[in-house]
Amino acid sequence: MTDGVARNEDVLIAGAGPTGLTLAVELARRGAGVRIVDAAPVPHRESRGKGLQPRTLEVLEDVGITERALAAGTTRLPFRKYFDGTHVNDTDPFADARPTPDAPYERGVLIGQWQVEKLLRERLAEFGVDVESGTEVTGFEQDEDGVTAFLADGGRIRAGYLVGCDGGRSRVRKAMGVRFDGTTDETQSMVVGDVEAEGISRDVWHQWFASDGAGVMLCPMPGTNSFQFQSGPELDADGEPLPPSLESFQRIFDRYAGVPGVTLTDPTWLSVWRVNVRMADRLRVGRVLLAGDAAHIHPIAGGLGMNTGIQDAYNLGWKLALATAGLADPGLLDTYEEERLPVAAWTLGISTELYARVREAVREPGTGVEAAAPPPMGTGYRWSSLAEPTATGDPATVGDPDVPRPGDRAPDAPCLDASGNPVRLFQVYADPRFTLLGFGAEVAGAVGKLGAEYEGLVQAFAIDGGDLRDHEGHAHRAYGVTDPALVLVRPDNHMALLTRDPDEVTEYLSRIVLITPKE
Template sequence: MVMDVLIVGAGPTGLTLAIDLARRGVEALVVERDAGLFPGSRGKGLQPRTQEVFDDLGVLEAIRAAGGPYPARMIWRDGERLGEERMFDAIEADAGTPYTEPLMVAQWRTQEVLYARLAELGGNVAFGRAATGLEQDADGVTVRFADGTTARARYVVAADGGRSAVRRALGVGMTGESVDPAPCLVADVRLTGLERTHWHTFTRSDGTVVALCPLAGTDDFQLQARLAEGRAPDLSLEGVRELVAAHTYLDAEDVTELRWASDFRPRTGLADRFRMGRVLLAGDAAHLHSPAGGQGLNTSVQDAYNLGWKLGAVLRGEAPKTLLGTYEEERRANAAAMLDLSTAVHRGEVRRGKATVQLGLGYRKSSLSVETRTNPTGIRAGDRAPDGTVTGVRLFDAFRGPHWTLLGATTSAVGVRALPAAPESYGPGVFLIRPDGYVGWAGDSFDGVEAYLAEVGV
């Protein structure tokens, strides 16, 4: 049996891609080496652009119910309360940007929501299947598993994290740098004696930082610690208790439970390639970020969102295989920019706010972005398509689904929904919106739309 797509890894990247493929009628199986979903809170920040993606995929309401807003940060220095500060620079909402504040959702809760949505669409995850190697030919890819079994698919997507077994099997390198030489620890804990209205950050003059953030939608706190160089993180309950007692006003016994813990050293990494033949890399398998600024999980989700419609079009025979080449073209450049941003946030060079919400990201330089207007103003080909209202129809409602959307003209093309105009904020012209919410083509009139659609396989 040969399936359409085998997705290796059931994290946010793999689950998002599986959802997008399922709603397109593409046969995909997700395989996960662990016995269940990831249990920790690690990637807890969902940027506004990711919230728009989740709106389209039909999970935003459940995601919002699973989390909440970020609290202000309360700063402590050498045991003294210094005051509070906002985590993010405020961004004003308008008709085109309904979501402007990052949302805090523990990663394990995000994955539960995505997993439930995938099951609702008839998708499946096979747990306890660790990929160990693969071979590919002109027709497909055979993946080997640790239990001695194999699976055959027309395409394979590696979404199996920073230590990706698939990337290593392909021999694709990853280039990066250390962001911070200090060892770090992140953990989910239950504790008493600390109010949940602030993200408490305890700093010392020697550079040690211990932060306790109340995880919205749970009874837990996320513990983050930057330790002195040379100190090895202790991931045991006793070690965490000692750390908290030494750096906060809490006693060791106030930490009542350790639910999950991990250590790391902040670094960056960018895969040399995002595609090799019929195998594509996405998420942490393709790029590694410092956790500062909340860019990693969000960039990963958008990898999947970019890839889903392209794989669907190629597998249905609607688009040439060359369309998949635009995945690396668009997403590798985007990931490189996000790596620079997350590193700058980590080093205190950039504030969290307009730069980190990812609403300004786009693909103007992509070969898929065709701008034919003589003097374009407002939104251009390659830009994110803002929300708005046309003849009583909200654009994000019109965009929702696997189709394209044409603003400012009519068409009989299958798979394209048309509205008679674009909002004034777009500027004058006709706009063709891709399934992932970016402007693919823009022109002064309808002329050229059909040729573009034929080229991309609609």
């Protein structure tokens, strides 16, 4: 129990799922004081959302866990489809995908949600922060100086900001008075769980479908002996869904898979999923913010949920860190809602469309869940006020639609460092500051001057001017640079500015941060 009002932290995070943990790491590595609590008494071991998309792998590389996630999961798992008991095909929708210099992750990784959370907890512990389990935020009061969070055990925690990452039933969101607009379709539900199954290959994702549109899927979860089981629910004599159980899972499996001698055992998770399509109308009320499922929930098709939440946290982390340090212009935190609410709306729309597509596709012998392959996530925020077009100094390629613009995801590229060692731009961007790249000898002096003036806020590199060498030209091509140019990259690896004029870099930074350049 927390007695009295506990120590004042910069940020209190309610909920230690992938969203809350990512945000905690982002804040901790930027030096913000962070406290993260979770209502569950112990971490779960449930597969739940089970995939990380390529853009999320880029995000988690910056966070510091992508190599560990790739080692724990798998990037290659063919889909094996059966129709009315007959094997139809094996498919790999990403068979022809290849990494490129600007996009190193050509496919996502299959990994259990609990494993992602474990890796994030371990990363957070490297900064000296542990999750406080069995601690639930039930409400709050806020004033000009901070937030007092009320706990289920009667305790209180005082913090500068509170972020609700506490899921679709978020108590933080309810206490904010924020609407959660949308629908819940009780007629469409699915039973899911983690079970073991001897005698079934673990080299493919099994999908048994029938001409009536029903079926069952078993997906082997890497690093475990379990499969994730997915199916429509078993119905009772009145046509009502039965609660999930190992016995009902076995009956469903026997009916649709028709594989003799296979017994499902050792259930570690049994759950019901319903079609919810809901979104908060606001993500911020004063010093309290929402992220992840607390802000938006949607159909599972496409595997967008965990990914969207992680990307929420990545967008919010650097902005909140500047705010807690007293360095952010008051409007900077407003850009979190400005940038992420449209993404949430897109996610709800595309996942609903994909879910409908899958429900139709499984009735055909040739297709299955691959029909839910979503378009790329996290491509940028061109609409944002942080992506205002430059006024005078654009390079000559400004009109090229294939050239990234302010607000877009910043591409990767292989380079050489000052010692001639290979280094990728993504490795350079892992620094928590803004990154300034100067292309061409003509701007090298300005790059050095700006880096010195904004030392604590910006790291600066002259491309082919001693700091980094674009030895194969990939960086120039990725950023569409043919003439001298300055590229300012945000701490969340989106382009902030593309210009020739050093004064525009100074002007941009002065609009969003409260810092005086060094003389």
